[in-house]
Amino acid sequence: MTEGDLKPEYRPGLEGVPAAKSSISYVGIQTTESGNKEGVLEYRSIPIQSLAASSNFVETAFLLIWGRLPTQTELTNFSTEIYSHRRIKYRIKDMMKCFPETGHPMDALQASAAALGLFYSRHALPNQDYARQAVIRLLAKIPTMVAAFQLMRKGNDAVLPRDDLDYAANFLYMLTEKEPDPIVAKVMDVCLILHAEHTMNASTFSARVTASTLADPYTVIASAVGTLAGPLHGGANEEVILMLKQIGTVANVRPYVEQCLESDPKYKFMGFGHRVYKGVKDPRAMILQDLAEQLFQKFGYDPYYDVALELERVLEEYLGPRGIYPNVDYYSGLVYRKMGIPADLFTPVFAIARVAGWLAHWNEQLEANRIYRPTQIYTGEHQQPYMAIGDRE
Numbered sequence: 001m002t003e004g005d006l007k008p009e010y011r012p013g014l015e016g017v018p019a020a021k022s023s024i025s026y027v028g029i030q031t032t033e034s035g036n037k038e039g040v041l042e043y044r045s046i047p048i049q050s051l052a053a054s055s056n057f058v059e060t061a062f063l064l065i066w067g068r069l070p071t072q073t074e075l076t077n078f079s080t081e082i083y084s085h086r087r088i089k090y091r092i093k094d095m096m097k098c099f100p101e102t103g104h105p106m107d108a109l110q111a112s113a114a115a116l117g118l119f120y121s122r123h124a125l126p127n128q129d130y131a132r133q134a135v136i137r138l139l140a141k142i143p144t145m146v147a148a149f150q151l152m153r154k155g156n157d158a159v160l161p162r163d164d165l166d167y168a169a170n171f172l173y174m175l176t177e178k179e180p181d182p183i184v185a186k187v188m189d190v191c192l193i194l195h196a197e198h199t200m201n202a203s204t205f206s207a208r209v210t211a212s213t214l215a216d217p218y219t220v221i222a223s224a225v226g227t228l229a230g231p232l233h234g235g236a237n238e239e240v241i242l243m244l245k246q247i248g249t250v251a252n253v254r255p256y257v258e259q260c261l262e263s264d265p266k267y268k269f270m271g272f273g274h275r276v277y278k279g280v281k282d283p284r285a286m287i288l289q290d291l292a293e294q295l296f297q298k299f300g301y302d303p304y305y306d307v308a309l310e311l312e313r314v315l316e317e318y319l320g321p322r323g324i325y326p327n328v329d330y331y332s333g334l335v336y337r338k339m340g341i342p343a344d345l346f347t348p349v350f351a352i353a354r355v356a357g358w359l360a361h362w363n364e365q366l367e368a369n370r371i372y373r374p375t376q377i378y379t380g381e382h383q384q385p386y387m388a389i390g391d392r393e
């Protein structure tokens with residue numbers, strides 16, 4: 001039998017094809033008591049709204065990776081361990097200094113994440129609890145590397161993490177060299193919770209495929225970072241801000257939409273559409289929109305928010321009937337922009353959070369591993385003659 005003899009149904013993008021059994025998170029659509037449809041997202045069965053209101057990112061990462069909420073002692077130990085591993089080796093910083101300052105921070109992050117595997121390989125650390133240490137190191141060092149690249153590409157030295165600051169506050173401190181306002185730090189922490197996990201999305205699938213080969217966890221994360229970078233996935237958050245800037249004013253929204261659709265009736269508006277949330281707005285987008293409004297009230301308005309609201313209204317007319325609504329990437333950039341984060345760091349911030357989900361999937365994959373090796377439907381010919389180069393056209 002050859003692969004060509006297998007005739008499974010082909011589903012582009014593997015739509016609807018289960019690629020794993022998982023208890024890490026759940027994404028779906030439910031009907032409310034009033035008969036409306038809404039998106040549902042749960043981490044380990046806990047609704048995202050409860051986690052956003054009551055948890056913090058480190059606790060949520062523990063929940064996702066180890067499968068349950070930690071006790072106070074476990075949370076203290078986990079946080080202390082992460083906080084004590086936040087520094088990166090000077091050789092990693094030296095390597096990052098050699099990256100071109102014009103390079104995209106997601107590329108810098110992918111390269112740096114892969115480089116961690118050179119320093120903390122299983123062979124170099126044979127006596128450690130390798131999986132737990134890798135979890136700690138990745139959660140601890142990824143934010144430091146994102147912040148270090150940002151400072152070093154401006155010609156500054158990276159700043160050391162501050163032991164007295166929690167996960168989100170310390171990241172903002174390392175990025176901006178200023179201790180953040182507590183409200184901003186809290187909002188960043190909620191953003192990290194919201195972005196931490198989302199079932200079998202493209203980057204998580206990539207992480208699981210890499211994990212299934214028994215590659216080291218740093219390679220798993222590097223591979224997932226590369227997949228997240230694309231504009232159809234995590235990279236859309238940066239594209240949304242570029243689009244809002246291009247539109248410029250509320251008055252220009254409708255002409256912009258009409259012009260895009262005229263040039264290409266299938267034009268893809270960034271930050272809209274989702275494989276699972278069909279016909280509903282992404283529940284994370286609603287929370288992010290609230291967070292953006294909270295920041296505007298405290299720190300001043302962003303006129304691009306009006307452009308975003310108008311674009312959502314106009315696109316509801318065009319795309320709403322086809323079930324296409326804002327996704328997580330639509331409002332997150334407006335939140336980060338108000339924090340002073342440059343647009344090309346939006347996707348790296350997403351990646352910092354998603355490391356928790358990727359690690360949870362790495363762990364789960366290894367609990368019942370079988371290498372991913374799907375099939376294909378061969379569409380070529382067979383047994384063609386080899387033509388000498390001089391005989392080819």
Ligand SMILES: CC(=O)SCCNC(=O)CCNC(=O)[C@H](O)C(C)(C)COP(=O)(O)OP(=O)(O)OC[C@H]1O[C@@H](n2cnc3c(N)ncnc32)[C@H](O)[C@@H]1OP(=O)(O)O
Pocket residue numbers: 013201231232233234236266267268269270271272273274275276319322324327328329
């Ligand atoms: C964290 C995240 O990854 S969230 C997603 C971030 N990505 C984006 O915002 C990029 C824009 N959105 C998209 O490209 C898509 O909606 C995706 C990639 C998110 C989902 O893709 P799929 O599930 O494969 O949806 P698909 O591309 O099949 O779309 C179905 C239909 O809706 C249309 N459509 C989907 N998204 C959009 C959009 N943003 N703008 C306009 N039309 C859209 C498609 O053209 C397609 O039309 P057709 O049936 O006439 O061919």
Ligand SMILES: O=C([O-])CC(=O)C(=O)O
Pocket residue numbers: 197198199200201202274275327328
């Ligand atoms: O689930 C998806 O396909 C994309 C997404 O929203 C995410 O990864 O957060």
